[in-house]
Amino acid sequence: MNQRIPVFTDDPGWHGKRLKEAFAARGCEAVFVSLKECALRLASGEQPAVLIPGFEHELPAGVFVRGVPGGTLQRVIARLDILHALKMLGVVVYNDGNAVERTVDKAMTSFLLHLNRVPTPQTWVCESRYQAQEIYLRETMAGRQLVIKPLFGSQGQGVRKLTSSTVFPVPMEEHVDGLYYLQTYIDSGEGAWHDHRVFVIRGQAVAAMIRHGSHWVNNVAQGGRCEAIAAEGELAQLAEAAARAVNVDYCGVDIIRDRDGRLYVLEVNSIPAWKGLQGATGLNIGQCLVDDFLSCMHSQPVLTVAS
Known part of the structure; x- marks a missing residue:
């Protein structure tokens, strides 16, 4: 029987489909689960348990985090508690709750980049x-x-x-x-706006693109045009330094070059989209992620905890 892997998301969409295909290629079944449907059970005299729909009898060896639903502060904290608890119970969490917290909060991301002397805007x-x-x-x-x-x-x-x-x-x-x-504000060139997205997995830049915009905001979701570039040199080194600073398994790093040629990290995303990047580079990023996730899972002793 194929190994079943929970993928935490409320909207599988294109990315969920790519992950499902990548897991299937390695003999695993991706099961989409919302963190809103998970729960903690803490009873006297019993092992603390995380309840995941479809995994009531045994916790999985690993979970892939593709989305943490928004909501009130209490609800978001409870959903992150699920990720923290799973990791404490020996489950591989990719990316884990700490990584998500450090990167979803732009203030902490900026603090860690400055603390680790990674060039980033004031x-x-x-x-x-x-x-x-x-x-x-x-x-x-x-x-x-x-x-x-x-x-x-x-x-x-x-x-x-x-x-x-x-x-x-x-x-x-x-x-x-x-x-x-x-x-x-970092000016990349009035009328010729552009920035870079570098995808980092396990500390190594694996793909990169330049995004050209008709506006100073260059995100693909805002109409940015993608063009593949080599994930090497100063650009790759800076992205890898940013990933180390926030300590993530994988991430998308947004980097901008100013008019004088200096590079700055704008953001680090621990739940990045990669549709535009994959389209530009042709790299099967979903498969790269799944392969790295499975290598983490197989290199860690499995701790079976009945839930």
Whole structure:
């Protein structure tokens, strides 16, 4: 009987289909499960148990994390608790809860990049509108532009550029929500906007592309045009350094080159999309991920815990 592997996601879509095919190619069956349907059972005198639909009698040797559903703070913490608990019970969690926490939170990602001296834009995070406006005035008066982003978010949604003529956003405005995450704007070339996505697996850059945009936000979801480039040299080294800084099994690293040729890491995504990258490079990224996941699973002693 094929080994069954839970893939945590609420929307399998294109990526789920690719993972299912990749697991099948290695004699495994991918089973899509929502973290919302999982639970903890903590009873006196019993081994702590994680309940996963379809795996009631025995925990799997590994789980593949493709999505953590959003929701209230309590619900998100409970879903991350499931990932933490599974790892503590000896299950391979790919990427694990710590990696997801470090990267879904842009402030912590920025902190870790700066701490590990990985080039990244100057960043400020604060709740005070007074502090944020003071930063905004100081930077724009010095001729620098800022970018404001939601702390949680992806695909370029809610990202705005602030210039000296911009009306400063108020805390309750959409995508601000009482918190200011500000970064220095890195100009990749007015009218010729572009950035790079590098995919890193187990510390090694395996694929890369350049994204050309008709706007300064170059995400594929925002209409960016993808072109394959070699995953090597300074670009690959910087992406690998970013992956080490946040300590993930795999990730998509967004990198931008300014007008003077300097590279900066913009974001590290621990649940990255790869449809555009695979289309541009032809590399079967889903198979690369599954093969690395299975090698992790097989290199770790299996701890069977009845749930």
